[in-house]
Amino acid sequence: MLxxxxxxxxxxxxxxxxxxxxxxxxxxxxxxxxxRLATSTWTAGSIPVDSQxxxxxxxxxxxxxxxxxxxxxKVEYLRNTDNEALAKYLQLHFGAFNPYKILKLKNDNFEYKxxxxxxxxxxxVDTLPFHEVNCVxxxxxxxxxxxxxxxxxxxxxxxxxxxxxxxDEITELIWFRFDLNRxxxxxxxxxxxxxxxxxxxxxxxxxFDDRDWHGNTGYLDTSSITIKVEGKFIxxxxxxxxx
Numbered sequence: 001m002l003x004x005x006x007x008x009x010x011x012x013x014x015x016x017x018x019x020x021x022x023x024x025x026x027x028x029x030x031x032x033x034x035x036r037l038a039t040s041t042w043t044a045g046s047i048p049v050d051s052q053x054x055x056x057x058x059x060x061x062x063x064x065x066x067x068x069x070x071x072x073x074k075v076e077y078l079r080n081t082d083n084e085a086l087a088k089y090l091q092l093h094f095g096a097f098n099p100y101k102i103l104k105l106k107n108d109n110f111e112y113k114x115x116x117x118x119x120x121x122x123x124x125v126d127t128l129p130f131h132e133v134n135c136v137x138x139x140x141x142x143x144x145x146x147x148x149x150x151x152x153x154x155x156x157x158x159x160x161x162x163x164x165x166x167x168d169e170i171t172e173l174i175w176f177r178f179d180l181n182r183x184x185x186x187x188x189x190x191x192x193x194x195x196x197x198x199x200x201x202x203x204x205x206x207x208f209d210d211r212d213w214h215g216n217t218g219y220l221d222t223s224s225i226t227i228k229v230e231g232k233f234i235x236x237x238x239x240x241x242x243x
Contacts, residue, residue, distance in 0.1 A: 007209070008199055010201075011203070011205040012203035014129070015174075016127065023120060023121065024178045025132060029105055030121060034146040035140070039102055039104075040087040041099060041102065042087075045152065046150060047064070047150060049067070052192075055193060062096050065095075066086070096211075097148060099146065101139070101140045130229070130233060133230070135231070136228075137225070138225055142221045143222050143224075146216065148217065149214060151212065152210035166211040170209055174207055174229050175205065176205050177224070179224055180203075181220055182216075183200065183218055184215070186212045187215070196234055207234070
């Protein structure tokens with residue numbers, strides 16, 4: 001949970017949000033040029049394999065659907081040749097849910113990947129209140145497609161062992177959107193997976209605790225992208241936003 005038990009914190013007043021909004025077409029162009037490098041969502045996102053929640057039953061994620069059918073010969077072949085073709089096959093044949101594609105701009109050493117050729121985007125990242133930036137991700141969503149919800153831990157419970165306890169440390173991040181109609185919520189659920197309360201994003205930029213359930217069960221009638229930047233906030237910024 002965020003300090004002072006805030007579910008999410010609007011950040012527009014603390015950032016040069018007009019600078020971000022001026023880069024809308026640059027981000028669209030950049031993603032479009034490099035969309036073939038974007039990948040589907042192959043993690044569990046803290047969604048239990050044996051979950052009985054109705055939403056997960058009707059929106060089975062790629063990670064679970066792959067493991068349930070990995071011995072199927074065509075699934076095995078595509079896994080060894082083309083993960084994105086595998087995602088499509090799992091969607092078409094097994095009804096898997098693939099809510100968005102992710103274009104990661106930085107590698108595991110926190111350096112920009114070779115394809116990143118937009119100085120406008122990189123210079124903008126440098127203006128953000130981080131003293132260290134570890135991750136810059138672009139999320140692309142098709143129109144008329146819900147995003148679902150997840151939590152950002154326990155990504156690979158089958159391979160790494162099921163660790164359902166959230167990590168102790170909060171991830172310091174800023175999430176951005178260009179379209180205010182592109183909804184985003186922190187969710188509270190009862191034990192049966194029914195939404196008890198929604199905490200909506202306000203404005204074009206927020207920070208939130210990614211150990212909470214987050215996402216959107218609705219959809220937008222246009223394609224969209226959002227951006228997430230993770231790292232270490234500068235001390236003064238943390239003190240300002242958390243009080």
